[in-house]
Amino acid sequence: MKVLIKIxxxxxxxxxxxxxxxxxxxxxxxxxxxxxxxxxxMTRYLDxxxxxxxxxxxxxxxxxxxxxxxxxxxxxxVNTQLVAALGVAGSKAVGLTxxxxxxxxxxxxxxxxxxxxxxxxxxxxxxxVLTSAGYLPVVACVAGGSGGEVxxxxxxxxxxxxxxxxxxxxxxxxxxxxxxxxxxxxxxxVLTPAxxxxxxxxxxxxxxxxxxxxxxxxxxxxxxxxxxxVRGSAENVIARVFAGEQLGTAIVKDRN
Numbered sequence: 001m002k003v004l005i006k007i008x009x010x011x012x013x014x015x016x017x018x019x020x021x022x023x024x025x026x027x028x029x030x031x032x033x034x035x036x037x038x039x040x041x042m043t044r045y046l047d048x049x050x051x052x053x054x055x056x057x058x059x060x061x062x063x064x065x066x067x068x069x070x071x072x073x074x075x076x077x078v079n080t081q082l083v084a085a086l087g088v089a090g091s092k093a094v095g096l097t098x099x100x101x102x103x104x105x106x107x108x109x110x111x112x113x114x115x116x117x118x119x120x121x122x123x124x125x126x127x128x129v130l131t132s133a134g135y136l137p138v139v140a141c142v143a144g145g146s147g148g149e150v151x152x153x154x155x156x157x158x159x160x161x162x163x164x165x166x167x168x169x170x171x172x173x174x175x176x177x178x179x180x181x182x183x184x185x186x187x188x189x190v191l192t193p194a195x196x197x198x199x200x201x202x203x204x205x206x207x208x209x210x211x212x213x214x215x216x217x218x219x220x221x222x223x224x225x226x227x228x229x230v231r232g233s234a235e236n237v238i239a240r241v242f243a244g245e246q247l248g249t250a251i252v253k254d255r256n
Contacts (some may be wrong), residue, residue, distance in 0.1 A: 002030070002166060002170060003171075003172065004032075004033050004172070005035075006158075006173050007036045007174045010035075010168045012038065017232070018081065024237070025086060025089070032136055033137045033166065034136065036082055037074075038078035042074070044071050046108060052219055059113055060113075062151075063114050070150070071142065075097045094135050097125070097139065098162075100126060103139060103162065105119070105122070105145070106144070108145075115152055117149075141155040143158065157192045163219055164218070165222075168224055169224070172241065173227065173229045174237070175231060176231065176233070177209070177230055177231060178203070178234075179247075191250070226251070226252050
């Protein structure tokens with residue numbers, strides 16, 4: 001089984017939580033790859049240097065100056081800290097970006113956003129080479145352009161692109177919420193793409209959750225059997241999901 005795990009930056013900002021997640025991932029068997037964000041760390045890095053973070057529709061405006069920070073934070077500090085934690089836990093983790101071996105190629109999403117990219121293609125062969133040899137790829141959400149550009153890519157979008165191209169069986173989003181809630185704030189255990197569209201159309205899912213549901217729908221359309229959205233800080237959450245416990249929200253092609 002191929003499994004891709006996307007870890008939100010807020011979860012990685014706490015050393016204890018980072019170590020706990022790393023230990024759970026290291027205990028898994030099968031072909032595993034990880035994609036991670038780092039938005040919280042990026043904002044702090046820029047604040048410390050007097051650079052204001054600007055967002056349009058939830059996406060960080062990425063100027064040439066900010067691209068340098070993207071590399072230092074996402075591909076540098078956050079990636080290396082996670083690889084180190086996985087190594088301590090027993091995994092042979094390898095730090096990567098989407099630029100490596102054409103894993104994720106992108107074009108500019110919107111001129112207003114600067115160097116924010118939309119992944120247009122993903123070559124999964126590097127993931128196959130590494131996982132088949134027992135290594136754990138850890139991918140920062142940075143993609144390359146055909147002209148040598150470096151693009152900041154939304155972590156959920158990066159995860160979906162890699163999972164779909166790699167033909168992953170499962171995509172697990174480790175987030176800071178319990179899952180998807182209905183209009184009465186009750187957890188929805190299973191959703192189909194049609195259900196996701198309805199939640200978005202009625203305004204029940206908006207902002208970050210709307211983006212996650214759109215990403216999950218894209219992943220299912222791309223062949224991923226199940227996308228699961230769970231709270232990453234929940235105790236032993238990864239092991240419990242893989243043991244069959246119905247945590248969080250599962251997005252599947254159909255309920256059958």
